[in-house]
Amino acid sequence: MWDLLIKGATVVDPLNRIEAVRDVAIENGQIAEVGVDLPGGCARVVEDYTGKVLQPGIVDSHVHLGEMWGSPFGFKMLAMAGVTTCLDMAGPLDNVLKNIPTYGSGINCAILQFASPPFTFKTNEPSKEEMDALIDQSMKEGALGVKLLGGHYPLKPAVSSLLIKTALEHGAYIAWHAGTSEHGSNIEGMREAVELSQGNFLHLAHINAYCRGAIRPELEETKEAIELLLANDHIHCESYISPRNGTRLTCFENGKIQSKVTGNCLKRFGFTDDRDGVEAAFKANKVWAVYDAGGYSDLVTGEAGLKLWKEHNTDVGGSFNVNPPLPRVWLAEAKRPDGSFVVDAISTDGGCIPRNVILEQGLSLVKLGILTLSEFAAKTSLNPARMLRLDTKGHLSVGADADITIYDLDTQKPVATFVKGKTIFKNGKVYGSNGTVICTKYGEEFVKGLGINTLVVDPGKPVADRFVA
Ligand SMILES: [Zn+2]
Structure with missing residues:
Protein backbone atom coordinates (compact mmCIF):
# COMPACT_ATOMS: atom_id res chain seq x y z
CA MET A 1 0.00 0.00 0.00
CA TRP A 2 1.23 3.48 -0.89
CA ASP A 3 0.65 6.30 1.62
CA LEU A 4 -0.34 8.79 -1.04
CA LEU A 5 -1.01 8.73 -4.78
CA ILE A 6 -0.99 12.05 -6.66
CA LYS A 7 -2.86 11.69 -9.94
CA GLY A 8 -3.30 13.65 -13.13
CA ALA A 9 -0.67 16.41 -12.95
CA THR A 10 1.89 17.18 -15.63
CA VAL A 11 5.04 15.86 -13.99
CA VAL A 12 8.23 17.79 -14.76
CA ASP A 13 11.36 15.97 -13.56
CA PRO A 14 14.42 17.19 -15.48
CA LEU A 15 16.84 14.58 -14.11
CA ASN A 16 14.63 11.71 -15.27
CA ARG A 17 13.69 13.53 -18.51
CA ILE A 18 9.97 13.45 -17.73
CA GLU A 19 7.58 16.20 -18.87
CA ALA A 20 4.20 14.48 -19.26
CA VAL A 21 1.03 13.56 -17.39
CA ARG A 22 2.03 10.97 -14.79
CA ASP A 23 0.90 9.70 -11.38
CA VAL A 24 3.28 9.87 -8.43
CA ALA A 25 3.14 7.29 -5.62
CA ILE A 26 4.65 8.05 -2.21
CA GLU A 27 5.54 5.65 0.58
CA ASN A 28 7.42 6.31 3.85
CA GLY A 29 8.25 9.85 2.75
CA GLN A 30 9.91 8.71 -0.46
CA ILE A 31 8.98 8.48 -4.12
CA ALA A 32 7.73 4.90 -4.65
CA GLU A 33 6.77 5.09 -8.32
CA VAL A 34 6.15 7.56 -11.16
CA GLY A 35 4.00 6.10 -13.92
CA VAL A 36 0.98 6.26 -16.19
CA ASP A 37 -2.43 5.55 -14.58
CA LEU A 38 -1.19 4.03 -11.34
CA PRO A 39 -3.99 2.14 -9.52
CA GLY A 40 -5.81 4.24 -6.92
CA GLY A 41 -6.73 1.07 -4.99
CA CYS A 42 -3.10 0.65 -3.96
CA ALA A 43 -3.00 3.92 -1.98
CA ARG A 44 -4.43 4.99 1.38
CA VAL A 45 -5.01 8.52 0.06
CA VAL A 46 -5.53 9.63 -3.55
CA GLU A 47 -5.38 13.30 -4.57
CA ASP A 48 -6.17 14.54 -8.06
CA TYR A 49 -4.27 17.49 -9.57
CA THR A 50 -5.39 17.27 -13.18
CA GLY A 51 -4.39 20.38 -15.12
CA LYS A 52 -1.66 21.38 -12.66
CA VAL A 53 2.14 21.07 -12.92
CA LEU A 54 4.10 18.92 -10.46
CA GLN A 55 7.86 19.28 -10.02
CA PRO A 56 10.46 18.31 -7.42
CA GLY A 57 10.03 20.66 -4.43
CA ILE A 58 11.30 24.19 -4.96
CA VAL A 59 14.70 24.86 -3.38
CA ASP A 60 15.22 28.58 -2.85
CA SER A 61 18.99 28.94 -2.54
CA HIS A 62 18.96 32.46 -1.11
CA VAL A 63 16.52 33.48 1.64
CA HIS A 64 16.54 35.27 4.98
CA LEU A 65 14.82 33.84 8.05
CA GLY A 66 16.49 35.91 10.79
CA GLU A 67 14.10 38.39 12.38
CA MET A 68 16.59 41.23 11.91
CA TRP A 69 15.87 41.09 8.14
CA GLY A 70 12.12 41.53 8.57
CA SER A 71 10.18 39.20 10.88
CA PRO A 72 10.01 35.63 12.23
CA PHE A 73 7.45 34.72 9.53
CA GLY A 74 9.85 33.74 6.74
CA PHE A 75 9.15 30.01 7.16
CA LYS A 76 5.44 30.51 6.60
CA MET A 77 5.95 33.01 3.77
CA LEU A 78 8.20 30.51 1.97
CA ALA A 79 5.67 27.68 2.42
CA MET A 80 2.94 29.98 1.05
CA ALA A 81 5.13 30.54 -2.03
CA GLY A 82 5.55 26.82 -2.79
CA VAL A 83 9.09 26.44 -1.41
CA THR A 84 9.98 23.15 0.34
CA THR A 85 13.71 23.72 1.00
CA CYS A 86 15.74 26.88 1.46
CA LEU A 87 19.20 28.18 2.21
CA ASP A 88 19.23 30.90 4.83
CA MET A 89 21.97 33.31 3.83
CA ALA A 90 22.94 35.10 7.06
CA GLY A 91 21.21 33.73 10.15
CA PRO A 92 21.69 34.88 12.89
CA LEU A 93 21.93 31.14 13.49
CA ASP A 94 20.61 31.16 17.08
CA ASN A 95 17.64 33.32 16.10
CA VAL A 96 16.61 31.10 13.15
CA LEU A 97 16.97 27.91 15.23
CA LYS A 98 15.05 29.39 18.15
CA ASN A 99 12.15 30.25 15.84
CA ILE A 100 11.80 26.91 14.00
CA PRO A 101 9.76 25.07 16.71
CA THR A 102 7.42 28.09 17.07
CA TYR A 103 7.24 29.60 13.61
CA GLY A 104 8.44 26.71 11.41
CA SER A 105 6.19 25.62 8.54
CA GLY A 106 7.56 22.11 8.01
CA ILE A 107 10.03 23.12 5.32
CA ASN A 108 13.73 22.18 5.23
CA CYS A 109 16.30 24.86 5.80
CA ALA A 110 20.06 25.08 5.77
CA ILE A 111 21.51 28.01 7.69
CA LEU A 112 24.68 29.99 7.03
CA GLN A 113 25.92 32.00 9.99
CA PHE A 114 27.01 35.49 9.00
CA ALA A 115 30.74 36.13 9.24
CA SER A 116 30.48 39.88 9.47
CA PRO A 117 31.59 42.79 11.57
CA PRO A 118 30.16 44.23 13.76
CA PHE A 119 28.06 41.12 14.51
CA THR A 120 30.16 37.96 14.60
CA PHE A 121 33.58 39.58 14.12
CA LYS A 122 34.79 42.55 16.15
CA THR A 123 36.67 44.24 13.27
CA ASN A 124 37.02 43.93 9.49
CA GLU A 125 40.35 42.17 10.02
CA PRO A 126 39.50 39.05 12.07
CA SER A 127 42.42 36.73 12.76
CA LYS A 128 42.59 33.13 11.56
CA GLU A 129 41.89 32.05 15.15
CA GLU A 130 38.71 34.15 15.25
CA MET A 131 37.60 32.60 11.95
CA ASP A 132 38.34 29.06 13.16
CA ALA A 133 36.39 29.71 16.34
CA LEU A 134 33.36 31.19 14.58
CA ILE A 135 33.16 28.45 11.92
CA ASP A 136 33.74 25.64 14.40
CA GLN A 137 31.14 26.89 16.86
CA SER A 138 28.58 27.68 14.13
CA MET A 139 28.84 24.19 12.61
CA LYS A 140 28.57 22.55 16.05
CA GLU A 141 25.40 24.57 16.58
CA GLY A 142 23.78 23.51 13.32
CA ALA A 143 25.06 25.87 10.62
CA LEU A 144 25.87 24.39 7.21
CA GLY A 145 28.60 27.00 6.92
CA VAL A 146 29.13 30.72 6.83
CA LYS A 147 28.17 33.69 4.70
CA LEU A 148 30.39 36.66 4.11
CA LEU A 149 28.17 39.72 3.79
CA GLY A 150 30.92 41.67 2.07
CA GLY A 151 28.58 44.01 0.24
CA HIS A 152 26.98 45.17 3.50
CA TYR A 153 29.70 44.71 6.11
CA PRO A 154 33.00 44.31 4.22
CA LEU A 155 36.25 42.65 5.30
CA LYS A 156 39.65 43.45 3.81
CA PRO A 157 40.36 41.51 0.55
CA ALA A 158 43.11 39.23 1.92
CA VAL A 159 40.95 38.52 4.99
CA SER A 160 37.98 37.63 2.76
CA SER A 161 40.15 35.20 0.82
CA LEU A 162 41.42 33.64 4.06
CA LEU A 163 37.85 33.22 5.28
CA ILE A 164 36.93 31.16 2.18
CA LYS A 165 39.99 28.95 2.64
CA THR A 166 39.31 28.56 6.35
CA ALA A 167 35.65 27.63 5.79
CA LEU A 168 36.66 24.96 3.27
CA GLU A 169 39.27 23.57 5.70
CA HIS A 170 36.43 23.05 8.16
CA GLY A 171 34.29 21.32 5.51
CA ALA A 172 31.82 24.21 5.73
CA TYR A 173 29.59 25.67 3.03
CA ILE A 174 30.78 29.15 2.10
CA ALA A 175 28.78 31.90 0.41
CA TRP A 176 29.74 35.46 -0.31
CA HIS A 177 27.77 38.59 -1.09
CA ALA A 178 30.63 40.19 -3.04
CA GLY A 179 32.33 43.28 -1.69
CA THR A 180 35.41 44.08 0.41
CA SER A 181 36.88 47.19 1.96
CA GLU A 182 38.36 47.84 -1.53
CA HIS A 183 35.42 47.11 -3.85
CA GLY A 184 31.69 47.43 -3.35
CA SER A 185 28.71 45.22 -4.10
CA ASN A 186 29.08 45.68 -7.86
CA ILE A 187 30.74 44.14 -10.90
CA GLU A 188 34.20 45.09 -9.63
CA GLY A 189 33.43 43.46 -6.30
CA MET A 190 32.24 40.38 -8.17
CA ARG A 191 35.45 40.19 -10.21
CA GLU A 192 37.48 40.57 -7.03
CA ALA A 193 35.46 37.83 -5.26
CA VAL A 194 35.97 35.44 -8.17
CA GLU A 195 39.72 36.11 -8.10
CA LEU A 196 39.94 35.82 -4.31
CA SER A 197 38.16 32.43 -4.38
CA GLN A 198 41.33 31.06 -6.04
CA GLY A 199 39.64 28.13 -7.77
CA ASN A 200 37.86 26.91 -4.63
CA PHE A 201 34.13 26.22 -4.26
CA LEU A 202 32.24 29.40 -3.59
CA HIS A 203 28.53 30.19 -3.63
CA LEU A 204 28.49 33.71 -5.01
CA ALA A 205 25.21 35.33 -3.99
CA HIS A 206 22.65 37.04 -6.26
CA ILE A 207 24.65 37.74 -9.45
CA ASN A 208 22.00 40.24 -10.60
CA ALA A 209 23.00 42.53 -7.71
CA TYR A 210 26.34 43.19 -9.42
CA CYS A 211 24.69 44.13 -12.73
CA ARG A 212 22.72 47.24 -11.75
CA GLY A 213 24.77 49.69 -13.78
CA ALA A 214 26.77 50.99 -10.82
CA ILE A 215 30.10 51.06 -12.68
CA ARG A 216 29.31 50.57 -16.39
CA PRO A 217 26.06 50.26 -18.37
CA GLU A 218 24.05 47.38 -16.87
CA LEU A 219 24.19 45.12 -19.94
CA GLU A 220 27.97 45.50 -20.20
CA GLU A 221 28.17 44.47 -16.55
CA THR A 222 25.89 41.49 -17.20
CA LYS A 223 28.08 40.37 -20.12
CA GLU A 224 31.13 40.68 -17.89
CA ALA A 225 29.46 38.70 -15.09
CA ILE A 226 28.57 35.90 -17.51
CA GLU A 227 32.13 35.83 -18.93
CA LEU A 228 33.56 35.66 -15.40
CA LEU A 229 31.32 32.70 -14.55
CA LEU A 230 32.12 30.92 -17.83
CA ALA A 231 35.83 31.20 -17.09
CA ASN A 232 35.46 30.12 -13.43
CA ASP A 233 33.21 27.09 -13.21
CA HIS A 234 34.17 26.51 -9.56
CA ILE A 235 31.82 29.41 -8.74
CA HIS A 236 28.24 28.30 -8.04
CA CYS A 237 25.60 30.95 -7.96
CA GLU A 238 22.04 32.15 -8.09
CA SER A 239 20.26 35.21 -9.36
CA TYR A 240 16.84 36.52 -8.41
CA ILE A 241 14.09 37.99 -10.51
CA SER A 242 12.40 40.53 -8.28
CA PRO A 243 13.13 44.23 -8.93
CA VAL A 322 17.17 48.70 -7.79
CA ASN A 323 17.26 45.70 -10.13
CA PRO A 324 16.79 46.64 -13.81
CA PRO A 325 14.86 44.00 -15.82
CA LEU A 326 17.20 42.99 -18.65
CA PRO A 327 20.10 41.72 -16.50
CA ARG A 328 17.64 39.61 -14.48
CA VAL A 329 16.29 37.96 -17.63
CA TRP A 330 19.68 37.49 -19.28
CA LEU A 331 21.17 35.90 -16.15
CA ALA A 332 18.18 33.54 -15.93
CA GLU A 333 18.65 32.44 -19.55
CA ALA A 334 22.44 32.35 -20.13
CA LYS A 335 23.97 28.96 -20.92
CA ARG A 336 27.46 27.49 -21.19
CA PRO A 337 28.67 25.96 -24.47
CA ASP A 338 27.73 22.49 -23.08
CA GLY A 339 24.11 23.57 -22.54
CA SER A 340 24.23 23.89 -18.73
CA PHE A 341 23.21 27.15 -17.09
CA VAL A 342 25.81 29.84 -16.33
CA VAL A 343 23.85 30.91 -13.26
CA ASP A 344 22.89 27.66 -11.56
CA ALA A 345 19.70 28.67 -9.82
CA ILE A 346 16.80 31.09 -9.60
CA SER A 347 16.55 32.36 -6.03
CA THR A 348 14.61 35.17 -4.38
CA ASP A 349 16.65 36.70 -1.52
CA GLY A 350 13.22 36.54 0.08
CA GLY A 351 12.05 34.54 3.08
CA CYS A 352 10.91 37.13 5.62
CA ILE A 353 11.70 39.85 3.07
CA PRO A 354 8.44 39.93 1.09
CA ARG A 355 9.52 38.89 -2.39
CA ASN A 356 9.11 35.09 -2.55
CA VAL A 357 8.41 35.21 -6.25
CA ILE A 358 10.02 32.11 -7.78
CA LEU A 359 6.63 30.93 -9.11
CA GLU A 360 4.87 34.29 -9.31
CA GLN A 361 7.54 35.95 -11.45
CA GLY A 362 9.75 33.00 -12.54
CA LEU A 363 6.94 31.33 -14.48
CA SER A 364 6.69 34.48 -16.61
CA LEU A 365 10.05 33.39 -18.04
CA VAL A 366 8.37 30.13 -19.10
CA LYS A 367 5.45 31.98 -20.67
CA LEU A 368 7.86 34.25 -22.55
CA GLY A 369 9.61 31.16 -23.94
CA ILE A 370 12.85 32.03 -22.15
CA LEU A 371 12.87 28.80 -20.10
CA THR A 372 11.10 25.47 -20.72
CA LEU A 373 9.19 23.87 -17.84
CA SER A 374 12.07 21.40 -17.42
CA GLU A 375 14.65 24.20 -17.38
CA PHE A 376 12.56 26.06 -14.82
CA ALA A 377 12.46 22.92 -12.62
CA ALA A 378 16.22 22.46 -13.06
CA LYS A 379 16.94 26.04 -11.97
CA THR A 380 14.49 26.02 -9.06
CA SER A 381 15.05 22.51 -7.69
CA LEU A 382 17.68 20.18 -9.18
CA ASN A 383 20.55 22.67 -9.51
CA PRO A 384 20.17 24.32 -6.09
CA ALA A 385 19.74 20.85 -4.49
CA ARG A 386 23.08 19.89 -6.05
CA MET A 387 24.75 23.08 -4.78
CA LEU A 388 23.63 22.08 -1.28
CA ARG A 389 24.83 18.46 -1.85
CA LEU A 390 21.26 17.20 -1.34
CA ASP A 391 21.45 13.94 -3.30
CA THR A 392 17.92 12.87 -2.35
CA LYS A 393 16.20 16.10 -3.40
CA GLY A 394 15.73 17.96 -6.69
CA HIS A 395 14.39 14.94 -8.58
CA LEU A 396 11.63 12.31 -8.43
CA SER A 397 13.68 9.13 -8.80
CA VAL A 398 12.38 6.10 -6.87
CA GLY A 399 13.75 6.41 -3.33
CA ALA A 400 14.19 10.21 -3.51
CA ASP A 401 12.60 12.34 -0.78
CA ALA A 402 8.96 12.99 -1.63
CA ASP A 403 9.42 16.78 -1.67
CA ILE A 404 6.99 18.09 -4.27
CA THR A 405 5.66 21.44 -5.47
CA ILE A 406 2.42 21.52 -7.46
CA TYR A 407 1.51 24.78 -9.14
CA ASP A 408 -1.00 26.35 -11.48
CA LEU A 409 0.76 27.62 -14.60
CA ASP A 410 -2.13 29.96 -15.46
CA THR A 411 -2.16 31.83 -12.15
CA GLN A 412 1.58 31.27 -11.41
CA LYS A 413 0.66 30.30 -7.86
CA PRO A 414 1.41 27.18 -5.80
CA VAL A 415 -1.47 24.76 -5.25
CA ALA A 416 0.09 22.22 -2.88
CA THR A 417 3.47 21.22 -1.48
CA PHE A 418 4.70 18.10 0.26
CA VAL A 419 7.87 17.54 2.28
CA LYS A 420 8.77 13.84 2.63
CA GLY A 421 5.20 13.05 1.63
CA LYS A 422 3.59 15.27 4.28
CA THR A 423 1.25 18.08 3.23
CA ILE A 424 2.93 21.41 4.00
CA PHE A 425 0.71 23.76 2.01
CA LYS A 426 -2.57 23.31 0.22
CA ASN A 427 -5.04 25.76 -1.36
CA GLY A 428 -3.68 28.85 0.36
CA LYS A 429 -3.23 27.30 3.83
CA VAL A 430 -0.05 26.18 5.61
CA TYR A 431 -0.41 22.80 7.37
CA GLY A 432 3.26 22.16 8.19
CA SER A 433 4.95 22.97 11.48
CA ASN A 434 8.44 22.88 13.01
CA GLY A 435 10.97 21.87 10.36
CA THR A 436 14.13 20.08 9.31
CA VAL A 437 17.56 21.66 9.49
CA ILE A 438 20.06 20.65 6.84
CA CYS A 439 23.36 20.61 8.71
CA THR A 440 26.69 18.81 8.89
CA LYS A 441 27.43 15.82 11.12
CA TYR A 442 29.01 18.23 13.62
CA GLY A 443 25.71 19.99 14.34
CA GLU A 444 23.30 17.06 14.25
CA GLU A 445 23.16 16.40 17.99
CA PHE A 446 22.76 20.08 18.92
CA VAL A 447 19.86 20.64 16.51
CA LYS A 448 18.09 17.43 17.58
CA GLY A 449 18.42 18.66 21.17
CA LEU A 450 16.28 21.65 20.20
CA GLY A 451 13.51 19.29 19.09
CA ILE A 452 14.15 19.91 15.39
CA ASN A 453 14.66 17.20 12.72
CA THR A 454 17.97 17.09 10.90
CA LEU A 455 19.20 16.10 7.48
CA VAL A 456 22.96 15.64 7.43
CA VAL A 457 24.92 16.58 4.32
CA ASP A 458 28.61 17.04 3.59
CA PRO A 459 29.32 20.43 1.99
CA GLY A 460 32.96 19.36 1.73
CA LYS A 461 32.24 16.88 -1.05
CA PRO A 462 32.41 17.93 -4.72
CA VAL A 463 29.30 19.35 -6.38
CA ALA A 464 27.77 17.00 -8.98
CA ASP A 465 28.46 17.93 -12.62
CA ARG A 466 26.22 20.67 -13.95
CA PHE A 467 22.96 19.36 -15.40
CA VAL A 468 22.28 19.74 -19.12
CA ALA A 469 18.57 19.92 -19.94
ZN1 LIG B 1 20.46 38.09 0.88
Missing part, protein backbone atom coordinates in the same frame (compact mmCIF):
# COMPACT_ATOMS: atom_id res chain seq x y z
CA ARG A 244 13.52 44.74 -5.17
CA ASN A 245 16.63 44.30 -3.05
CA GLY A 246 16.77 43.66 0.69
CA THR A 247 18.91 45.52 3.17
CA ARG A 248 18.86 47.20 6.57
CA LEU A 249 18.08 50.86 7.21
CA THR A 250 19.98 51.10 10.49
CA CYS A 251 21.86 54.33 11.21
CA PHE A 252 24.64 54.84 13.75
CA GLU A 253 24.29 57.45 16.53
CA ASN A 254 26.24 59.94 14.38
CA GLY A 255 23.65 59.64 11.58
CA LYS A 256 25.80 57.48 9.28
CA ILE A 257 24.32 54.41 7.54
CA GLN A 258 25.52 51.06 8.84
CA SER A 259 25.08 49.09 5.56
CA LYS A 260 27.14 50.06 2.51
CA VAL A 261 24.43 48.68 0.21
CA THR A 262 21.85 51.01 1.76
CA GLY A 263 24.25 53.94 1.34
CA ASN A 264 24.75 53.16 -2.35
CA CYS A 265 21.00 52.77 -2.98
CA LEU A 266 20.37 56.17 -1.40
CA LYS A 267 23.06 57.81 -3.55
CA ARG A 268 21.73 56.11 -6.66
CA PHE A 269 18.34 57.77 -6.16
CA GLY A 270 19.96 61.13 -5.45
CA PHE A 271 19.75 61.10 -1.64
CA THR A 272 22.55 61.58 0.87
CA ASP A 273 23.84 58.35 2.42
CA ASP A 274 22.87 59.23 5.98
CA ARG A 275 19.86 59.52 8.29
CA ASP A 276 18.53 62.58 6.41
CA GLY A 277 18.80 60.67 3.14
CA VAL A 278 16.67 57.79 4.42
CA GLU A 279 14.05 60.27 5.65
CA ALA A 280 13.96 62.01 2.25
CA ALA A 281 13.78 58.65 0.46
CA PHE A 282 10.73 57.62 2.52
CA LYS A 283 9.02 60.93 1.71
CA ALA A 284 9.74 60.38 -2.01
CA ASN A 285 8.42 56.74 -1.89
CA LYS A 286 11.83 55.39 -2.93
CA VAL A 287 12.54 53.19 0.07
CA TRP A 288 10.30 50.62 1.76
CA ALA A 289 10.49 49.34 5.33
CA VAL A 290 9.63 45.76 6.23
CA TYR A 291 6.90 45.47 8.86
CA ASP A 292 4.80 42.82 10.56
CA ALA A 293 1.45 42.76 8.77
CA GLY A 294 -0.01 40.17 11.17
CA GLY A 295 1.59 36.78 10.60
CA TYR A 296 3.56 37.78 7.53
CA SER A 297 5.84 40.64 6.49
CA ASP A 298 4.96 43.38 4.07
CA LEU A 299 6.51 46.60 2.81
CA VAL A 300 5.53 50.16 3.59
CA THR A 301 6.84 53.49 2.25
CA GLY A 302 5.90 57.18 2.47
CA GLU A 303 4.97 58.80 5.80
CA ALA A 304 3.83 55.44 7.25
CA GLY A 305 7.21 53.91 6.42
CA LEU A 306 9.04 56.89 7.90
CA LYS A 307 7.01 56.63 11.13
CA LEU A 308 7.78 52.91 11.46
CA TRP A 309 11.49 53.49 10.83
CA LYS A 310 11.62 56.20 13.48
CA GLU A 311 9.62 54.13 15.99
CA HIS A 312 12.23 51.37 15.61
CA ASN A 313 15.07 53.84 16.10
CA THR A 314 16.07 53.23 12.40
CA ASP A 315 16.72 49.53 13.06
CA VAL A 316 14.44 47.91 10.44
CA GLY A 317 14.81 45.84 7.28
CA GLY A 318 14.32 47.79 4.06
CA SER A 319 14.04 47.52 0.31
CA PHE A 320 14.77 49.59 -2.79
CA ASN A 321 13.65 48.95 -6.41
